[in-house]
Amino acid sequence: MRVLVYGAGQLAQMMYLAGCPLGIDVQAVDVSNDTVVHPVSKQPLDTSLAQAIEAADALTVEFEHVPERLLEQAARSAKLMPSIDAILVGADRVREKRLLDSLQVPNCPHKVISDLSELDECIDLLGDKLIIKASRDGYDGYGQWRLTDTSQLDELKLSLSGLDLKTVPLVVESMLSFDRELSLIGVRGKGGEVKVYPLAENLHHQGQLHVSVAPAPQVSLALQEKAEAIFKTLAEGMDYVGVLAVEMFQCGDELLVNELAPRVHNSGHWTLSGADISQFENHLRAVAGLPLGDTAAIGPSAMINVIGCSSFSRDLLSIPGCHLHWYGKSVRDKRKMGHINLVAKSYAGLGEKMHTLSQYLPLEFFPKLVNEAQRLSKC
Template sequence: MRVLIYGAGQLAQMMYLAGCPLGIEVQAVDVKDDSVVHPVSKLPLELNLTQAIEAADALSVEFEHVPERLLEQAAASDKLLPSMSNILIGADRVREKKLLESLNVPNCAHRLVTDLTQLDECVESLGERLIIKASRDGYDGYGQWRLTDRSKLDALKQSLQGLDLDAVPLIVEQMVDFDRELSMVGVRDKQGNISTYPLAENLHYKGQLHVSVAPAPEVDTELQKRAAHIFETLASGMDYVGVLAVEMFQCGDTLLVNELAPRVHNSGHWTQSGSVTDQFENHLRAVCGLPLGDVAAIGVSAMVNIIGCGSFSRELLSIKGSHLHWYGKTVREKRKMGHINVGAADYAELGDKLAALSQYLPLEFFPKLEKEARRLRNA
């Protein structure tokens, strides 16, 4: 079997590695120039995009910001999974909010803004504590602004001058005092069968995910069921095929959906060594029409992102249960260079291992690590 992935980054690379034991050959499309490349070496393959589409059994994506002309070509083959409409939902917050509303999925109170004068109405209806998000092309904290005081509204409007709000409207959300951020990663196959991984707790810093812990601490059966129900509502309502990530805010007993990612996701990387079948293999199984794999957790796990950092001690591999995943990129500020998965039998042991991990890393690039180690030791 052969799967063609649009995007040639680390997610395509990890799908390639997951496909090898299954006999699934994964190729990647560099969407900057439409070339077909090897997902690991990035070297061009001896076929063009049209030939690669014809030879593939399934087409999929590693990120949602694939140029629409490429998605249209892929969709015309009837091999693209998830569908083009589902991929575009992840790329456009307006579409995303409309989907959540149509399926009655709880999410943050919000307004659509196509003219900066509408921000006054947003303050009146939603309050003076707001998060303003570009509806397209925003991720990892980019394309977002905050208002915490009505007196700063005029200054905010001034900073947003020049944006083309007809082309890219703003979504203005009420700032939520949430307890923590969780994500539900799951998978749906062509027959409608759904499997969901345990909830992961996510720790962000300056808009980027730094640490995920799974299964998330202090999650009872009812909360897991509630999250799974949200996932099932979305995946079935979208007629989705493949891995889908649903990011949520927990506010007491309430879960509010924050964002959807129609693909394998950073907060699911822990599954590589922390579950029976990881998210990358399950995505390939789903789009290729194979039976889904077991999503049960193996002990407890933490995923630590390596962001903007290229120098650290590989002696971290001396920590039992640690696994390094290096992406082979050129170092750049705020760029995800790789991640470290750490597994343990319980949260206290996981905290000890994260504390040990901190000895091998330049902590200015890992601002959440030591605090999370202490918290887990006391969990």
């Protein structure tokens, strides 16, 4: 069995490692030059992209911003999972909003604009506190702007004046007051079988995910069921195959969908240590037509992203239940270099392990760690 992954980053690498025990050979495509490479070494393989597509049993993606010409080529093979339409939903916020609205999935109040003059109307419609998002190529806080007071409107228009909004419209959303950010990782197989992991609570800093805790503390059965119903509506509505991540805001007892990621996702990395079957293995099982694996949590888990640094003590591996996943990248500001997973028997125990972990790390790169450790220690 062979799976070809478009994208050659850490997600393709983790899919490769998950596929080895299953006898699934995972190859990757460097989409910047159409070269087929080994997902771990990144060395080019002795095959053309056309040959790799022909030899593969399934094609999939590790991120949604694959050039459309490559996705169209992949779709013609009838082996691409999830479908090209589902992948493009993740790459374009306008498509995403249309999908959510068409399936009547609750999401943030919004308006799509293609001219800056429409911002005044957005204030009347959505209020004077707005988040403006580029409809394409925005991630980790990039391609986003905020309006917190109408006095900033002229300055905001000036900063956006160089954008081609006819080609890439803006999605303008109300700036909501929410309780916390959650995400649900689920998987749907070829035959429609669905498995869903517990909700994870996500802590962001400057638009980037820094810490995920799963299962999210203080989640009622009703809230988990509401999240699962949203996932099933989306997955069935798109006839989806593979892992899908649904990022949400919790507002009291309600959930509003913020973003969709049609792939394995950073907030699901905890599953490598904290679940019987990881999101990476379950994604491969889905696209390969294999039975889906157990998604129950083994115990409270935390995933801590290592961002923009590589100098820290590897003695952190002495912490029981601590696992380091290193991506082998050169250091760059705001670049995800790897992640650390912790698993414990209780939230209080998880908090204690996070506190111990903080002693091995340069905390200026881990701004959410200590406070979260303190919070969980009291659970």
